[in-house]
Amino acid sequence: MHFSRFPRVYLAHLPTALEPMDQLSRALGGPRIWIKRDDCTGLSTGGNKTRKLEFLMAEAVAQGADLVVTQGATQSNHARQTAAFAARMGIDCHILLEDRTGSKDANYNSNGNVFLDHLHGASVERHPGGSDMDAELEVVAETFRARGRKVYTIPGGGSNPTGALGYANAAMELVQQANTMDLKIDRIVHATGSAGTQAGLIVGLKAINAAIPLLGIGVRAPRPKQEENVYNLALATAEKLGCPGVVGREDVVANTDYVGEGYGIPTPECLQAIEMFARLEGILLDPVYSGKGAAGLIDLIRKGEMSGDENIVFLHTGGAVALFGYTDAFGYGDHADALGCDKPIMQTA
């Protein structure tokens, strides 16, 4: 894998830190848990889309684009990072947001990522839940082209072979870091959605023969669909990188038991995971992706599925800005807490 063969805008703060979470590990009494801080990639509060956008936005520039158009759910972290990246590069940005949750909460609809989309100067249009968003994206792009704009479209989550290059590269970065720290990684766990992160990682890990199992915790699709999406994108990414054949179907593993009611609807276990990371490690997760990923990690550890002498790396994919779209879900209200009050971590049945 030789990433310099591809156009890239070097904008992310890399390498991201790899740190132990000893208080959380102790609280769970299981393996030693490490965190890879891809929530700190440096652009507009960071997140995993920035690694993908380094390659996608470079391609946009190479094609002479003056406008990027992309799509996502209302609280899309991808849309926000795209808006920021475009601002940084002096390119216009137009965003299609899909109402996947039907929430009427004012914070959900206009705070958090939506607020930042506007702050970065992107224009935003809304679509009802269940729309074929990638088809809508093309329609909107054509409208702009008819007006003379040079449009570059980015699919939801930046998940195509170009975007996934960012995570094939991240796999190399992580293994290199572990090697210099004398850390033997037994497993990597992260939240998987539009599939680019997992597909890129698996290609990278396999291409360097790292022999580290990777587990994606799903946030939307059922397992067969999620694994198929990741596998197909991994094949195309490996092809692009010039290493076809490195990924087998068995390398792609997603656990979709933690989705709950649906995409963007937090489960009690997700909220509890967010509180645990916040109160034990001072780290902010998000209610749509990393909170559900962490809920899966915590549950699997509690069930004894990861043994005490393992080193687990949780890839923090970012998204904490969305917390401000979900404050009501936590039920803290606006009452004053007593001084020194010992706040327990939310209990789930």
Ligand SMILES: *Cc1c(COP(=O)(O)O)cnc(C)c1O
């Ligand atoms: C997009 C996103 C993910 C999922 O990554 P995919 O590449 O879409 O699978 C996970 N966490 C956060 C915070 C995200 O914004």
